[in-house]
Amino acid sequence: MARKKSLDGTGKLLAAAPTRRIPMREFSRSLPMSLLRAREAVMRQFRPSLRRHDLTEQQWRILRALAAIDAIEVTELARIAFLLGPSLSRILRDLEARRLIERKTPKTDLRRAVVSISKKGVRLMAMVAPSSEAIYAAITKRYGARKLAELQEMLGALEQSLAGMELADEGRAGIGSERKFA
Secondary structure (H helix, E strand, O other), X not given: OOEEEEEOOOXXXXXXXXXXXXXXXXXXXXXXXXXXXXXXXXXXXXXXXXXXXXXXXXXXXXXXXXXXXXOEEHHHHHHHXXXXXXXXXXXXXXXXXXXXXXXXXXXXXXXXXXXXEOHHHHHHHHHHHHHHHHHHHHHHHHHOHHHHHHHHXXXXXXXXXXXXXXXXXXXXXXXXXXOOOO
């Protein structure tokens, strides 16, 4: 195993660390990590505003989803908001306690729950919206409207191209060392 020299945060040379030869792209070039870093950079802009309104990122995501529709079944909300069922249940309980959402059980199927945003939830969104739109405007000004639109189109295209992709479809099981991993 080869040794690689590293610097600490002050530029001083640290003891040589072993370099592992694993058939993977550099960590810094990992698509999932690049997307996570970009998401974090974006969310860092929105968090202070959400905190001022006593909202978590996930609560805001749910309110945003509910504001765009009349009502939705809980399982479908979990899918579109990219939340796991147990997390969504806790978040909905908190939002319901704050009277920001309403939950109903259809008489035809008591196992299902349908949620919608309440009038109080709509009022809260109207209070947060100006700040949210100002942040979007600042991001757009800094990054560029054209580039931001292209990025959103590219991300949508990436999502579409990967929809339904399965390992077996690509015959990936036997690719071996030439395979590029995330």
